[in-house]
Amino acid sequence: MVEFDFDHLQSLAHLKLDENEKQKLQDQVGRILKHVENLSEVDTHGIVPTFTMESHGTPLRPDILVPFENLSGIMDNAPLAENNAFRVPKILADK
């Protein structure tokens, strides 16, 4: 069974779980990782990974700026806005 630092995962995932939730999810993620361990049985030596699905190449389009007109439609969804800008709390923590 693979061992992992669950607190580190939480931090990478930008989640803050309470103890109950943490215990439950830690156990379930562990079981999922155990389930997928069978991938190691497959001989993939020299096999090119599939990173992209475009079978016919990526179609190109002219590089022309098309302005999005519905600014109010965007700002109406903002949890907190000021002068068409999103307001957030301070970015740096106090020392």
Add this chain to the structure above:
Amino acid sequence: MTLPLEILSEALQSGDTSAEALLSAMRSRVDNIEGKVRAFVNTHFSEAYPKAKHMDHLRKKGEPLGSLAGIPIAIKDNICVKGMPTTCSSEILKNYRPPYNATVVEKLEAAGAIIVGKTNMDEFAMGSSTENSAFFNTRNPWNLERVPGGSSGGSAAAVAAGEAVFALGSDTGGSIRQPASFCGIVGLKPTYGRVSRYGLVAFGSSLDQIGPLTRSVKDAAIVLGVIAGHDPKDSTCSTLPVPDYTAGLNKDIRGCKLAVPKELYENPGVEESVRKSFDEALKTYQALGASCEFISMKSFDYALSTYYVIAPAEASSNLERYDGVRYGLRVPADTLKAMICNSRSKGFGQEVKRRILTGVFVLSAGYYDAYYLKAQQVRTLITREYNEAFKRFDAIITPTAPTVAFEIGEKSSDPIAMYLSDIMTIPVNMAGLPSISIPCGFSAGLPIGLQITGKAFEEAALLKIAYAFEQATEYHKKEPDVPSVSASEE
């Protein structure tokens, strides 16, 4: 109210009914049964009426109308419709109203379709039963104690129950086909790149595809013809021309070669009743002049594991955008980082958190090669096996799901058991192929689905094979008997 699109379109064209009358009939159906089925996150009949009246007015004047003029439809709630809430059945997007339409919505509305509501789903399309909706469970119209499947469970239930003529869903690992199977309707996942995903809330970007849930194969062909085609706003969307998918439906399928992968057919999770119906389906195809051969596709044994590495990895990246800054739920905090963590922790449900955590693990330093890279290599092997099979066969057929619709709550506490319900559908997404589920039987009153998978961008051939079976059988003609809210509460 469960007539197919093709018949309702004819009735509208001939003047036997009007768009307004059709909408009123749909509304009274929704009023009667929605309290039991709960397919919709929200409905929009008041906005729909003026559109229906306008459509009738244009028709009266003899103006040219689109192929879906006046048809009431439903849209899965992860597809953006301008001004309507698009929640993904998540607390984090509960109040989100997109400022633009998805390309598929633009195309459907341009063809005259009228959106009556947004349908319930597993949160962010993660699930196989619609029980992961943050709002409520949707119930299977064939048996209200059972799940409708998922993640497009609301769309499937709405179509099966006659609350919409057809619906759009999305399919990342089977989320159109499995609920179509559970609800006894047709569900089509087009080839990756056939339909624009602009305006579809992203889950697994190398897997996601939008497709129709309909009452007949011909309906699926009609809707695909409307929504398919290149979109400059989606760089993964193919420039291949869109054929008339209805044109070749009637052609006979004598000489057609079908393959059955033993790895799926012999899977111990397949219920006896499902295997029996599938065996009958093989006989039907043989009677129609097709040949059916069992083959081995060894990589399929690893498809589920491949999926549960790749899909969470992509999801963890895609869902990073929910930070409470620009839209969605914000839980205030003193610092930006705390605000982001608090918003995500409160806004996401358990399944979504589970997948994000799995995703960040398989992408993290030290584990990337063993999990993510390995899974992408196995994915190549799965695609190769399909390619090899398609040198000899026209299509691959399996049951759509190993079981019929299960009971609400039966699998919700065991994620692995839930994941296994997608074992038949997942390999298809790995290779980006088109695949359809059509009704092929019943067990104890619950529908069973047949999955047919074709070659990339050859939906026309796939639909022809599905249509031949549908026309030779009666399963698609059965309808669920949903008790109305008033009748059952009297």
